Amino acid sequence: MQLKPLNDPLEIKDYILRSTSRFCDFSLGFLLMWQNSYRFFYAIENDTLILGGGYDDAPFAYFYPIGKDVEGALDLIEKDAANRGGLRFACLDDETAAMLCNRFPDVCVTSDRRWSDYLYDAEDLKYFKGKKFSGQRNHINKFLKLFGSYEYRDITRENLSAVLEFLKEFGKTRTFDGMAKAEYENCFKLIKNMFDYNCVGGLIECEKRIVAIAIGERIGDTLIEHIEKGLPDYPGVYQVMVSEFAKRYAVDGVKYINREDDSGDEGLRTSKMQYHPVSIKNKNYLRVNCLFKKIKPPVIMIDNDIVVSDLTAADKEAFCELYTDDDNNLYWGYDYREDLGQNAPTPDYFFGFQQSLKDRCEEYSLAVRKRGELIGETVFHNFDFHGGVEIGIRIKRSMQGKGYAKTALKLMISYAKNVLGATTVKAKCFLPNAASKAALISAGFRLTGQDEKYYYFNA
Numbered sequence: 001m002q003l004k005p006l007n008d009p010l011e012i013k014d015y016i017l018r019s020t021s022r023f024c025d026f027s028l029g030f031l032l033m034w035q036n037s038y039r040f041f042y043a044i045e046n047d048t049l050i051l052g053g054g055y056d057d058a059p060f061a062y063f064y065p066i067g068k069d070v071e072g073a074l075d076l077i078e079k080d081a082a083n084r085g086g087l088r089f090a091c092l093d094d095e096t097a098a099m100l101c102n103r104f105p106d107v108c109v110t111s112d113r114r115w116s117d118y119l120y121d122a123e124d125l126k127y128f129k130g131k132k133f134s135g136q137r138n139h140i141n142k143f144l145k146l147f148g149s150y151e152y153r154d155i156t157r158e159n160l161s162a163v164l165e166f167l168k169e170f171g172k173t174r175t176f177d178g179m180a181k182a183e184y185e186n187c188f189k190l191i192k193n194m195f196d197y198n199c200v201g202g203l204i205e206c207e208k209r210i211v212a213i214a215i216g217e218r219i220g221d222t223l224i225e226h227i228e229k230g231l232p233d234y235p236g237v238y239q240v241m242v243s244e245f246a247k248r249y250a251v252d253g254v255k256y257i258n259r260e261d262d263s264g265d266e267g268l269r270t271s272k273m274q275y276h277p278v279s280i281k282n283k284n285y286l287r288v289n290c291l292f293k294k295i296k297p298p299v300i301m302i303d304n305d306i307v308v309s310d311l312t313a314a315d316k317e318a319f320c321e322l323y324t325d326d327d328n329n330l331y332w333g334y335d336y337r338e339d340l341g342q343n344a345p346t347p348d349y350f351f352g353f354q355q356s357l358k359d360r361c362e363e364y365s366l367a368v369r370k371r372g373e374l375i376g377e378t379v380f381h382n383f384d385f386h387g388g389v390e391i392g393i394r395i396k397r398s399m400q401g402k403g404y405a406k407t408a409l410k411l412m413i414s415y416a417k418n419v420l421g422a423t424t425v426k427a428k429c430f431l432p433n434a435a436s437k438a439a440l441i442s443a444g445f446r447l448t449g450q451d452e453k454y455y456y457f458n459a
Contacts, residue, residue, distance in 0.1 A: 001076040006040035015049035028197040029226040033186040048073045061090035087288040097284040106289040111282040114264035119279040122250035143236025152244040155201035166210040214245040224258045290383040291420045292361040301411035307369045316347035318374040331433040375399040387423030409443035425459040
């Protein structure tokens with residue numbers, strides 16, 4: 001699977017319109033407004049959307065797949081995440097977060113109240129019936145008393161330029177910074193393209209001028225309101241706009257209106273709460289933990305005169321010698337020249353390389369020592385997101401055939417199971433590598449399968 005940049009949300013329109021999450025994030029208008037801030041990437045596999053991305057300063061995270069083969073898409077996401085330094089999911093409702101908790105054995109789930117969506121009963125916002133909405137009705141009555149009549153009209157291509165002029169006028173009544181500034185600027189982008197992006201909108205005219213606008217889109221049974229702006233000189237106009245917009249577009253099976261998040265603004269939060277949401281939908285963030293994070297240096301494993309422990313700067317020369325023995329590394333599965341190219345190998349390079357793999361949580365390299373001398377290397381690598389880890393080993397040619405590989409492998413198996421809590425401990429070797437096959441079996445691995453290249457083992 002190859003994720004590609006989402007240059008235009010219309011590329012995934014058919015899948016976004018299938019969303020049942022009721023989150024504003026799964027809408028064409030949202031994707032269009034925020035695509036310059038949040039870098040989206042996607043793939044379509046087996047009629048299923050795989051979508052992910054992140055801000056420049058944030059780790060990559062995936063959204064829950066949309067389509068007919070969610071399980072297959074999750075498998076592909078796991079493979080892709082192995083090359084991105086971890087598996088994270090964003091914008092999960094409670095149900096999908098729970099399903100992922102059942103899929104993965106070790107997860108951390110968090111949510112940030114600032115980004116929770118406010119979901120309202122559509123009928124409540126149409127008519128503001130009942131005692132709890134007396135405040136909204138009072139605001140509407142005040143508006144009518146001050147300004148008399150008003151006219152609600154749909155936004156059309158014919159009046160679009162007037163709507164854009166209103167937005168400029170609105171901008172003069174506010175001081176924007178940070179995210180509020182980005183949101184305001186993004187409004188122009190959405191309004192200019194609203195008819196191509198599944199959006200509808202309305203405006204309020206009073207005293208022969210536009211005094212409020214609202215723009216949103218329908219996804220399933222939910223009307224998502226992306227933009228709502230009103231001039232401050234017309235108190236009560238927001239309540240009028242909310243009611244009129246709901247009456248016009250929350251029809252034909254629309255049960256809910258999503259008025260999006262409050263971004264942590266206390267004034268906005270108070271306002272949204274005064275409309276009495278039926279749900280404040282948490283957007284859960286889920287991080288899947290792999291076993292790498294449980295490795296805590298210093299690592300020391302001992303069996304008589306064999307010690308498996310962390311590599312140190314004092315090992316650089318011996319480690320370089322191990323790495324550059326081409327005959328011994330024939331079945332190691334990695335040729336350092338792939339990364340080093342024509343540059344000359346140095347002890348500092350190989351020591352730094354294994355440290356970089358640790359920094360990226362990809363591989364944890366350890367020295368196999370006999371009475372202090374480095375005689376080989378063993379690694380934890382290919383960590384999966386289900387509690388599994390793979391072990392690899394190589395021993396100096398002069399030290400082979402003495403049972404040292406078997407001893408080191410048994411230490412690694414014990415550490416993986418008893419310290420890391422691994423659910424699966426795996427290994428593999430090339431088919432012609434009879435010595436490695438024998439060492440793995442003698443250490444307690446059992447042969448589980450083979451393909452045209454490898455034997456596969458579990459311990």
